Amino acid sequence: MRHSTAEWIERQIESMLMDGRFPASSRLPAERALSVLLGVSRSALREALQRLAARGLIQARQGSGVYVTDTLHGGSGSPWHQLLSAHAHLGHDMLEFRQTLEVAAAELAAERATRADLARIAALVKQLEQARRNDDEDAETALDVDFHHAIADAAHNAMFSYLQANFVAMHREHIADNQAGLRHGDARVADALWRQHQAVWQAIRDGDAKQAGRRMRAHILFVRRRLSQQGSGQPAAPRPRPSP
Amino acid sequence: MRHSTAEWIERQIESMLMDGRFPASSRLPAERALSVLLGVSRSALREALQRLAARGLIQARQGSGVYVTDTLHGGSGSPWHQLLSAHAHLGHDMLEFRQTLEVAAAELAAERATRADLARIAALVKQLEQARRNDDEDAETALDVDFHHAIADAAHNAMFSYLQANFVAMHREHIADNQAGLRHGDARVADALWRQHQAVWQAIRDGDAKQAGRRMRAHILFVRRRLSQQGSGQPAAPRPRPSP
């Protein structure tokens, strides 16, 4: 089956987007110029641009030009990127949602972890301890991610694993982009985080779901407070409650 | 920001696709006819069709016509549908995830509901009561959705509202597609659901977060068991737990 001219143009432009000539937010040449450059009619070019726009790769502004979105370069083709970018200004709400996720995962992990799960988490805790001893902040951060990931997997619920791998990990990156690391060279903070991880681990190992949930909640609250102190975004919005 | 004509047309056609007039594999009216029908130029119509084609909803064949793919009716037109279909075989895990969401939302709603939130939920509960009295199953189902939605909004967390509106609602539709309604003409089930809704509402009204969470958990568990009895999918997977 032969592809149409519009599809061919789509691919040409896509190549242009991918080879670095047009980074996110940059402006493509004008339609009239582009149609001459590619040797096609402006109509066919417009049709191709509509295709690219429908896929979120570009955005046209009348009187101004056609701009490259951050979709291709930022990978926001996935629903989680879209969700994240749509709510990036709601730092507190997202942290609260993450708390719900991670607390539930810890409770379920305490109930359901297999021997293999427990061995995996134990190994990570051991490595976290070693990294703490070495005051190796980068390793701690990476192992921190792995630790939470292992817990989500130990919950034996595909949704939690999926959300941890996609949403939570992405949100952590998003936060990291906007500030120094959580530990920020502060050994007291790093020590506190380590103790919290250990406490969560012990509750999971002991199969105590309530305790695991409580300790994970305390851990995430600590992180949330820590992030607030660092000015991670707007302060927590006042939470409404009427007098009964 | 005003939407372009092409985008407007896209939406019109999308509506046509969704309201059942054009099932998968059927042929849309010819471009010339459609442009007259919608009162637009053929160029603008073509641009809209290119958008729909780029999203996989339609496919044009020169000399033949424009055909509806199975993408929309298979539901994979939106990222959420993609996520849902990617996990549709994990019915139990998704229900468990939903439980986590809805329990957390109920707790937060109990803490945070404004007077307006409470009035909204109260009105819905009143309508639910009326629907129960009339044994109007369709109304009950619709109000059930609204009730849960109102609770998520009363949590005053944009993430919970968003997930309720997008993910949970879609999941309910997905389940509904595959089986008769939850109530299934069974007044005892409908009565039980009504009582559970009322219990959740009373805890929220009283500002009792723990009770709200507990009652919501009981409600969702009831629903999950009900769905399992109806053969909603694979039975709950055995959940691992090693001996310590």
Add this chain to the structure above:
DNA sequence: GGGCAAAATTGGTCTGACCAATATTTCCGG
């Protein structure tokens, strides 16, 4: 240097002509 109006540039829509591919109808022969 700042402000305002005019001109230029940009995307958006329309019209009509024509081309390429397919579907349908018509015609002819057995």
Add this chain to the structure above:
DNA sequence: CCGGAAATATTGGTCAGACCAATTTTGCCC
């Protein structure tokens, strides 16, 4: 009457040009 081929009609695909709406740039004046 049936089947096959040719002719015609219908369909999507592309082009060119005109004009409109929105934004940006330029030029002029104070």
